[in-house]
Amino acid sequence: MKIIHSIQELRKELHMRRFDKERISFVPTMGNLHEGHISLIHRAAEKADCVVASIFVNPLQFGANEDLESYPSTPEEDEAQLLATGSVDFLFRPRADEIYPVGQENHTIVEVPNISDVYCGSSRPGHFRGVATIVCKLLNIVQPDFAIFGNKDFQQLMVIRKMVEDLCLPVKVIGADTARAEDGLALSSRNGYLTPEERAIAPNLHKALTQAKEALLDGQADIKGIEARANQFLDQSGLQPDYFEICNAKTLEPALRSDQQMVILAAAYLGKARLIDNMVVDGHKNNT
Ligand code: PAF
Numbered sequence: 001m002k003i004i005h006s007i008q009e010l011r012k013e014l015h016m017r018r019f020d021k022e023r024i025s026f027v028p029t030m031g032n033l034h035e036g037h038i039s040l041i042h043r044a045a046e047k048a049d050c051v052v053a054s055i056f057v058n059p060l061q062f063g064a065n066e067d068l069e070s071y072p073s074t075p076e077e078d079e080a081q082l083l084a085t086g087s088v089d090f091l092f093r094p095r096a097d098e099i100y101p102v103g104q105e106n107h108t109i110v111e112v113p114n115i116s117d118v119y120c121g122s123s124r125p126g127h128f129r130g131v132a133t134i135v136c137k138l139l140n141i142v143q144p145d146f147a148i149f150g151n152k153d154f155q156q157l158m159v160i161r162k163m164v165e166d167l168c169l170p171v172k173v174i175g176a177d178t179a180r181a182e183d184g185l186a187l188s189s190r191n192g193y194l195t196p197e198e199r200a201i202a203p204n205l206h207k208a209l210t211q212a213k214e215a216l217l218d219g220q221a222d223i224k225g226i227e228a229r230a231n232q233f234l235d236q237s238g239l240q241p242d243y244f245e246i247c248n249a250k251t252l253e254p255a256l257r258s259d260q261q262m263v264i265l266a267a268a269y270l271g272k273a274r275l276i277d278n279m280v281v282d283g284h285k286n287n288t
Helices: 006-020 035-047 073-087 127-142 152-168 191-192 194-201 204-217 223-237
Strands: 002-004 025-030 050-055 090-092 146-150 171-176 240-248 261-272 272-280
Touching: 002 006, 006 025, 006 050, 006 090, 006 127, 025 035, 025 127, 035 050, 035 073, 035 146, 035 171, 050 073, 050 223, 090 127, 127 152, 146 152, 152 171, 152 261, 191 272, 194 240, 204 223, 204 240, 204 272, 223 240, 223 261
Parallel strands: 002 090, 025 050, 025 146, 050 090, 146 171
Antiparallel strands: 240 261, 261 272
């Protein structure tokens, strides 16, 4: 695994790989890697000959009052984990001035309308603009055949898919299953903020999603009622819900009972952490 800090050097290396007819997979991350990231690397290795991972904590996707300064950074551990997979050819770890040489404020922005403004986008204004901008830039630097993202960030994945489609970027975007702890908690770098007591409470987010999914599959018609019960359950469990919404999985509009595929999107605060998770529901099962 070669560690590269400059865009120019990475491009040179990848040019040679492409010349040798290798297919390239790319896994962008912000570091502090866990099993979820490693499962993305395995997926990337299944798809292509050459695997590129990146670690860049993108300041543009953090709001003024968010955790940019305290975002966990574990460079040695990250490198060791990536090396241990035996699958990563290049780790791209640029400095901020390599990515934003003219400063963030003067940088061109990629804005994906509408779906960037709801749910996480409404609680974190500008977040998806930052994500779309960095992902677009990284895709242009790496020019991979495949780019792998976790399904845990369902809305992020939709924003990226729409950007790739709208801008005709020549890459296939792949969503990989959410890696979970045994008690159901979706793995996330931000789980590291949880105290032991909070960690015991955290799986209730997954439990609330599971209960809502069961209610939908049972044929319960009152979507707003299901959401209200989930919010109440989260409150009583010690989580502070940000949103819990049952949506159409293709448009992220509020779901109708007739929708073929729904997704339940949820975010909740717990101590210093803001946890997000989701669950897809195959709607047609309950319309019979
Ligand atoms: O999901 C993440 O870790 C980040 O949002 C991403 C896609 C690496 C962009 O900074």
